Amino acid sequence: MSMMPYVSPEQLMKDRADYARKGISRGKSVAAVRYREGLLFVAENPSATLHKVSEIYDRIAFAAVGKYNEFELLRRQGIRLADVTGYQYAREDVTGRSLANAYATALGSAFTESQKPFEVELLVAEVTDDDVEVYHILYDGSIADEEGYVAIGGSAEAVQSELAERYDDDLDRDGALGVAHAALSDGDGRSLEAANLEVAGLDRTRGRRKFFRMATDEVAAALEPLTP
Amino acid sequence: MTQAAGPDPFDATGASFSATLRATAPEALEGRFQGPVPDHVDGTTVLAVTYDGGVVMAGDRRATAGNVISKRDMRKVFPADAWSAVAVSGAAGPSMELAKVFATELEHYEKVEGSPLSLEGKANKLAQMVRANLPMAMQGLVVVPLFAGYDLREHASRIYEYDGVGGRYEERRFATTGSGGRDARGSLKARYVDGLEADEAIDVAIHALWDAADEDAATGGPDVVRGIFPLVAVIDRDGYRELDGELVADRVDAVVSSRRL
Numbered sequence: 001m002s003m004m005p006y007v008s009p010e011q012l013m014k015d016r017a018d019y020a021r022k023g024i025s026r027g028k029s030v031a032a033v034r035y036r037e038g039l040l041f042v043a044e045n046p047s048a049t050l051h052k053v054s055e056i057y058d059r060i061a062f063a064a065v066g067k068y069n070e071f072e073l074l075r076r077q078g079i080r081l082a083d084v085t086g087y088q089y090a091r092e093d094v095t096g097r098s099l100a101n102a103y104a105t106a107l108g109s110a111f112t113e114s115q116k117p118f119e120v121e122l123l124v125a126e127v128t129d130d131d132v133e134v135y136h137i138l139y140d141g142s143i144a145d146e147e148g149y150v151a152i153g154g155s156a157e158a159v160q161s162e163l164a165e166r167y168d169d170d171l172d173r174d175g176a177l178g179v180a181h182a183a184l185s186d187g188d189g190r191s192l193e194a195a196n197l198e199v200a201g202l203d204r205t206r207g208r209r210k211f212f213r214m215a216t217d218e219v220a221a222a223l224e225p226l227t228p
Numbered sequence: 229m230t231q232a233a234g235p236d237p238f239d240a241t242g243a244s245f246s247a248t249l250r251a252t253a254p255e256a257l258e259g260r261f262q263g264p265v266p267d268h269v270d271g272t273t274v275l276a277v278t279y280d281g282g283v284v285m286a287g288d289r290r291a292t293a294g295n296v297i298s299k300r301d302m303r304k305v306f307p308a309d310a311w312s313a314v315a316v317s318g319a320a321g322p323s324m325e326l327a328k329v330f331a332t333e334l335e336h337y338e339k340v341e342g343s344p345l346s347l348e349g350k351a352n353k354l355a356q357m358v359r360a361n362l363p364m365a366m367q368g369l370v371v372v373p374l375f376a377g378y379d380l381r382e383h384a385s386r387i388y389e390y391d392g393v394g395g396r397y398e399e400r401r402f403a404t405t406g407s408g409g410r411d412a413r414g415s416l417k418a419r420y421v422d423g424l425e426a427d428e429a430i431d432v433a434i435h436a437l438w439d440a441a442d443e444d445a446a447t448g449g450p451d452v453v454r455g456i457f458p459l460v461a462v463i464d465r466d467g468y469r470e471l472d473g474e475l476v477a478d479r480v481d482a483v484v485s486s487r488r489l
Contacts, residue, residue: 080248
């Protein structure tokens with residue numbers, strides 16, 4: 001009979017956290033910036049079809065970094081939860097907070113109970129009539145709400161400090177795009193092309209479904225006056 | 229131990245809302261019963277008419293329970309998604325439920341898969357949902373929808389008709405259903421010509437609803453006292469939109485005037 005060597009719980013958790021962080025740090029970053037009408041997500045993503053940002057429900061969007069197959073599973077589960085809840089009760093009863101809690105619980109139990117934690121970091125955003133709520137969920141299930149702007153992914157820290165320098169609380173959509181683009185570019189020390197950006201967001205002035213995507217040529221047109 | 233087990237990636241119903249609902253909240257679908265059908269409300273005449281570049285969908289507003297008019301402002305035409313609509317006739321409760329689940333189904337698929345279903349795919353999904361209602365239909369709670377939409381891939385408008393057991397039939401020109409459907413169809417047969425403009429198709433649809441209300445006690449005509457008029461929606465390349473109530477009132481007025489003896 002083989003014997004497992006003793007590993008202290010502290011060491012076990014630390015190893016798992018290191019593992020998850022290493023996976024996430026290999027990936028590219030996503031920046032979320034609040035603007036007057038809602039929230040804009042800008043992701044460095046060379047693929048036009050494998051999304052990092054997507055619609056969950058009328059007022060709720062999701063952004064993720066890390067391992068694609070893992071956050072894609074979480075995204076689908078989130079849509080299922082939201083649609084079933086909205087069907088059983090009412091559409092306005094589906095909230096970003098309850099979804100964020102579900103994600104935090106799922107990531108938390110996977111972190112403590114399974115062999116391998118999720119190598120993902122998530123943002124769940126909900127736009128209300130006069131506010132934007134952004135929940136930031138880490139690989140271990142810890143959750144925080146963010147104000148104004150937030151970056152996740154490989155160069156999150158650098159992008160976050162670039163965002164802090166550029167952000168102001170009265171941006172329009174293109175202004176927010178400019179701020180996020182500049183922060184992602186400088187945070188990584190290179191200039192990002194419109195074709196490598198995935199831009200999507202929540203706009204409270206839209207109809208029932210607040211989620212929108214910006215096409216590459218729209219993004220290029222919005223960035224053009226800002227690039228010297 | 230494995231990571232939180234997700235759904236089977238090769239499950240073909242993975243993007244289906246009704247399958248998700250059955251799996252996660254089966255109690256929401258309970259309510260099948262045996263025995264005599266309790267008193268219930270029926271909805272009546274709905275129709276769809278194609279024209280050059282789009283399709284008009286319209287319905288009267290009356291709901292009846294036996295010989296009682298139970299509702300005068302019922303909605304029987306619903307947007308299914310941005311480019312299609314579903315109109316329902318038959319038992320009101322199950323009909324409206326069908327429209328709601330169908331719309332959720334289309335949105336669910338679009339969000340999960342990242343692209344909308346084809347128009348044909350939407351029509352087939354609705355047929356399956358009508359078929360799933362068969363046990364209820366056998367007891368008298370028949371639901372017969374009508375589906376119309378603009379096919380963005382083919383750049384054409386299409387109408388699909390159904391029967392109570394889930395048969396799906398594509399119609400090129402117009403379709404009707406409900407208790408006044410036969411009278412509406414007669415009216416459309418007489419007035420429909422190929423290459424109608426949108427405005428003409430709207431008038432043809434209002435004529436047909438008038439004819440249905442004229443012959444069928446369960447179909448409501450325009451209610452000038454309460455200001456309740458048929459619900460008229462148009463779907464074209466720009467998507468689904470409902471006509472403003474005042475505009476419908478004007479068109480109804482014009483149609484009625486033209487018919488005055």
